[in-house]
Amino acid sequence: FKKNKMEYNPVVFEKLEEVNAAVTVPLLAFLAAGDHLLIVDSVYHPTRHFADTMLKRLGVEVEYYAPHIGAGIASLIKPNTKVVFTESPGSNTYEVQDIPAIAKAAHAANAIVMMDNTWATPLYFKPLDHGVDISIHAATKYPAGHSDVLLGTVSANETYWKQLYEGFCMLGCCSGPDDIYQVLRGLRTMGVRLEHHRQSALDIAGWLETQPGVAQVLHPALESHPDHALWKRDFCGSSGIFSIVLDGGGQKAQHAFLDALKIFGLGYSWGGYESLAVPVFLGDRTVAKGSYAGPLIRLQIGLEDVEDLKADILRGLAAAAAAG
Numbered sequence: 001f002k003k004n005k006m007e008y009n010p011v012v013f014e015k016l017e018e019v020n021a022a023v024t025v026p027l028l029a030f031l032a033a034g035d036h037l038l039i040v041d042s043v044y045h046p047t048r049h050f051a052d053t054m055l056k057r058l059g060v061e062v063e064y065y066a067p068h069i070g071a072g073i074a075s076l077i078k079p080n081t082k083v084v085f086t087e088s089p090g091s092n093t094y095e096v097q098d099i100p101a102i103a104k105a106a107h108a109a110n111a112i113v114m115m116d117n118t119w120a121t122p123l124y125f126k127p128l129d130h131g132v133d134i135s136i137h138a139a140t141k142y143p144a145g146h147s148d149v150l151l152g153t154v155s156a157n158e159t160y161w162k163q164l165y166e167g168f169c170m171l172g173c174c175s176g177p178d179d180i181y182q183v184l185r186g187l188r189t190m191g192v193r194l195e196h197h198r199q200s201a202l203d204i205a206g207w208l209e210t211q212p213g214v215a216q217v218l219h220p221a222l223e224s225h226p227d228h229a230l231w232k233r234d235f236c237g238s239s240g241i242f243s244i245v246l247d248g249g250g251q252k253a254q255h256a257f258l259d260a261l262k263i264f265g266l267g268y269s270w271g272g273y274e275s276l277a278v279p280v281f282l283g284d285r286t287v288a289k290g291s292y293a294g295p296l297i298r299l300q301i302g303l304e305d306v307e308d309l310k311a312d313i314l315r316g317l318a319a320a321a322a323a324g
């Protein structure tokens, strides 16, 4: 956006967005007209867009639920509920879902539980061990790790594997061998890269909590996070992406913060070697709008030196304070 001198505008993102086929294939493989689909409101925006456009057009009834619903999901399940779609922590705001409780309620009604586990990767959370039937990952992120490949993966338990695989074959999604090679190569170093992302992000997130101009840090591995206990119960690590809430200032402060950054690039993807920042837009939410003291900025912490990144963030905070 900086390079092209474009203004941040959610409508532009709306036009450019693509959805990981790892999300669309399982949904299309199991849903039919007349089915009810429950999706967490803090879901990755392109998943919502796919549900609201193509799935609705195909006659699927789409309903969004609050990320903290837990066992309470039972009250939303109807005789035609076919899929409960989860993503934990949620995109941009990082609410942690009680996956085992949701899976128990969904299974009691014979619904399929799908989870987008991109944030944690299978190294820090294993969805099938917590009751999920179909596990989805954007391999574009940490598995690839170098911001140069688009690839997704879907795994299923024995019950749902056959139908998932059939759907995948029918939809004709073929990945290029070179992309697959890049991701297989990325997997060899993912463990050490992720550990570095984890430590740097946690260091920066904790430090940000003490900085003037920051109202809140949305990172589930911080003790201050409202879902910290749930995260600690189920996850064995945290990744390198989280958000901060500026202490007031509105969009002007948000843009000033982003424009002042020299090391962080502006970029919508994440999980690669370089640090990136984006403004967070929550206007599409219906039940998990949240109440924040100021604008949100999402930070993806790369593999650079932590002190350099902190100095860059301080430039952003000073610019936001001056603009506010």
Ligand SMILES: *Cc1c(COP(=O)(O)O)cnc(C)c1O
Pocket (backbone or CB within 6 Å): 018, 019, 020, 021, 023, 044, 087, 091, 116, 118, 119, 137, 138, 139, 140, 141, 150, 151, 152, 269, 270
């Ligand atoms: C990035 C992302 C995806 C999709 O990834 P692409 O491979 O870039 O299409 C899916 N889910 C989540 C949570 C993501 O962050």
